Amino acid sequence: MEAVCTPGSGPNKAYLTGVKCMNYAGDKLHTCFTNLNSAVLRAVFKAPAKAAIHYTCCAYHNVTECIAKTLAPCHRVGAKDFLLGVLERVVGTGLRAACAVHTKGSDACKALKPLPQLGAKDVAVDSLIELLAEAASTIGRRP
Numbered sequence: 001m002e003a004v005c006t007p008g009s010g011p012n013k014a015y016l017t018g019v020k021c022m023n024y025a026g027d028k029l030h031t032c033f034t035n036l037n038s039a040v041l042r043a044v045f046k047a048p049a050k051a052a053i054h055y056t057c058c059a060y061h062n063v064t065e066c067i068a069k070t071l072a073p074c075h076r077v078g079a080k081d082f083l084l085g086v087l088e089r090v091v092g093t094g095l096r097a098a099c100a101v102h103t104k105g106s107d108a109c110k111a112l113k114p115l116p117q118l119g120a121k122d123v124a125v126d127s128l129i130e131l132l133a134e135a136a137s138t139i140g141r142r143p
Contacts, residue, residue, distance in 0.1 A: 001089060011082075018079030025070050029083075032066035033128070035059075040131040042115040045122055049138045051112070056135040057099035058109035060091055065104070091132060098139055 003011040022029065036059055043055035064084060071080035101108040118124070125131050 001086070004086075014078055014082045018074060018077045018082045021074035021077050021079045022071065022083060025074065025079075028070040029067065032063050032070060035066065036063040037126070037128055037131065038118075040128065040135060041118060041122075041125060044125075044131055044134045044138070045118065046115040052135050052138040053095075053098050054102045054108070055112060055115065056132065057095055057102040058106075058112060060095055060099075061102075061104040061109065063087070064092075091128075094132070094136070098136065 001011075003009040004015050006012055039059035039062065040056050043052045043059060047055045064087065067083055067087065068080060071083060074080055102112075103109070125134070
């Protein structure tokens with residue numbers, strides 16, 4: 001990951017090649033990540049403890065679809081592959097082992113019941129990494 005910030009490195013070149021297109025799609029990308037944050041918040045605070053990671057996995061797969069669609073016009077400059085690769089390294093790799101049958105487009109994800117929206121008194125956590133850690137901490141927890 002830190003190689004993105006190292007001038008001349010492959011990841012740095014990939015970032016610089018795609019950043020203009022990612023910025024152009026910024027509002028839509030922001031919506032993708034806002035939806036992910038909202039879905040993981042609801043998974044952590046509204047789902048039964050034993051299902052929180054399942055909802056989180058499905059939310060992750062949904063955001064990858066959102067990013068792929070949003071950055072489809074950026075395909076020639078590699079922005080889609082770059083951002084999806086970063087997301088996979090930061091989030092996907094850690095989730096994969098816990099997701100089991102809750103994979104992209106799976107019947108298991110489709111079978112999950114919609115969760116209620118958060119209420120005014122519910123906790124709001126802005127850090128996606130903190131939310132993912134909360135979701136992971138539910139693994140093995142009793143309902």
